[in-house]
Each structure stands twice: as C-alpha cells, then as structure tokens.
Amino acid sequence: MPVIALLTALVAVTVEQLVQWKYGPMGIAGLLLLTIGLKARNHTCSSIGAAVLALMVTGPAL
Secondary structure, three states: OHHHHHHHHHHHHHHHHHHHHHHHHHHHHHHHHHHHHHHHOOHHHHHHHHHHHHHHHHOOOO
8 A cells, every 4th residue: 555655656756757848837736636626526617627738738829
C-alpha cells in the first residue's frame, strides 16, 4: 500500500512539473482547478480547469 501511494505522489509531482515547465503558471492554475473540481465533485470548477488547459494546449488563435 505505501508503494502505491508513493508512486501516485511521484506521478502527480511529475505531471505538475511537466505542465509548469511547458505551459507556465496558467497551466498550473488550470490543473489545480481541474483536480480540485474533480475531488470536490464541482462541475463548474472542473470545467473551468479543463477549458483553461485546453486553451493552453491549443495555443492562441492567430
């Protein structure tokens, strides 16, 4: 059981660092909103987080 918790924490930190490196602080904010919304079962919060991440991935429309 501790091994699974350690691996889960390691994956979470790795994903967070990857998002921060690639998309900056706004990507972290989107990821944070998405995870908080999913854990709290708040559809509005998770939808906003998913939209922010989608906009960060697709980039600005020129």
